[in-house]
Amino acid sequence: MLQFERNFALRGSDFDRYNHLRPSSVLDLFQEVAGRHAEEMGVGFFDLIKEKKIWVITRVKYQVVGEVHRSETVTVRTWPLPPSRVNYRREYVIYGEDGRQIVIGTSEWVIAHSEKRRVLPAENFYPEGEFCTETLFPGRMSRVPRFTSEEEGYVVCPAFTHLDLNGHVNNIRYADFVMDALHPDGTRQVTEFQMDYHRELLLGAPVKVQVERREDCILAQGVSESGETMFSCRMESK
Numbered sequence: 001m002l003q004f005e006r007n008f009a010l011r012g013s014d015f016d017r018y019n020h021l022r023p024s025s026v027l028d029l030f031q032e033v034a035g036r037h038a039e040e041m042g043v044g045f046f047d048l049i050k051e052k053k054i055w056v057i058t059r060v061k062y063q064v065v066g067e068v069h070r071s072e073t074v075t076v077r078t079w080p081l082p083p084s085r086v087n088y089r090r091e092y093v094i095y096g097e098d099g100r101q102i103v104i105g106t107s108e109w110v111i112a113h114s115e116k117r118r119v120l121p122a123e124n125f126y127p128e129g130e131f132c133t134e135t136l137f138p139g140r141m142s143r144v145p146r147f148t149s150e151e152e153g154y155v156v157c158p159a160f161t162h163l164d165l166n167g168h169v170n171n172i173r174y175a176d177f178v179m180d181a182l183h184p185d186g187t188r189q190v191t192e193f194q195m196d197y198h199r200e201l202l203l204g205a206p207v208k209v210q211v212e213r214r215e216d217c218i219l220a221q222g223v224s225e226s227g228e229t230m231f232s233c234r235m236e237s238k
Helices: 023-041 045-051 171-182
Strands: 004-009 053-064 073-080 088-095 101-113 154-156 190-197 207-213 218-224 229-237
Touching: 004 023, 023 045, 023 053, 023 073, 023 088, 023 101, 023 171, 023 190, 045 053, 154 171, 171 190, 171 207, 171 218, 171 229
Parallel strands: none
Antiparallel strands: 004 073, 053 101, 053 190, 073 088, 088 101, 154 207, 190 229, 207 218, 218 229
16 A cells, blocks of 8 residues: 556657657646545545545656557556655656656645645654655655746636636646646757645636856746736756
8 A cells, every 4th residue: 555556558648849858747647646646545536525634746857768669558566655744745756667667756745725825844744653754755855946037928727627626727738738838849848847746726817937057957837917926947968
C-alpha cells in the first residue's frame, strides 16, 4: 500500500508537433497515479469532500532522464513521504517498457477546506512507522524565482474545459498555458520542469503569462488583472 503503480499507453496527443513529450502529459500521469493511490488509501476526492476537504497541489517538479517513445506503454510508480506540519510530498518515476527510467518527479500538496479554501494541518494517513522515505530530490524544493516584466504577455481566459472537480483550473492546464506562451520552435525539448502554484485560477478570470529567457533556464509566470502572481514556472531544455 505504500507504493502504487499503473501502466499507461502513451497517445499521440501526449506529444507536441515536434514529437516532444508535453509537460502537461507528464503532469497528467503524475496526477492520475496520485489520485488513484489516494483512493486506495481512502483519502481520494470523494472521500475527503464528505468532510469538506480537498487536495491542493502547491508545487511539482520533474526531470527527463531517459528517452521516451511515441505509443510506448509506460509504468508510473508513486509513493508519499512522511507529512510535515501542513505539506504532503509525493514522488514519481516513469519507466519505459524495458524498465529504464524516463522521468523522475516530486510534488507537494496540502489539504484545504473545500468552501473556505483555508489550508488545514496535515493528517497522518498511515499506520505509525509505515512510510516510504526514498526521496528523488533530496532536501526542500526551492522556489521558482519571480521576475518583473513590462510585457503584456500571452493572455489566457480560463474556460469550462480547463476546470477540474474542485471548480478551479486543473494543475496540468497551467503547463499548457506556459507552452502556448513560449511557442517553441522545436529545436530544443524540455528536460526539467517546475511549477509553483500560488493562487487558484478560476473560470473567466484572465491571466497574462509572461516569459523571461535566461542563460540557464526559462522562467514564466501568470499574473492576474490585479497584478497578483498566480503561478511561477521554471524550465530547462536541450
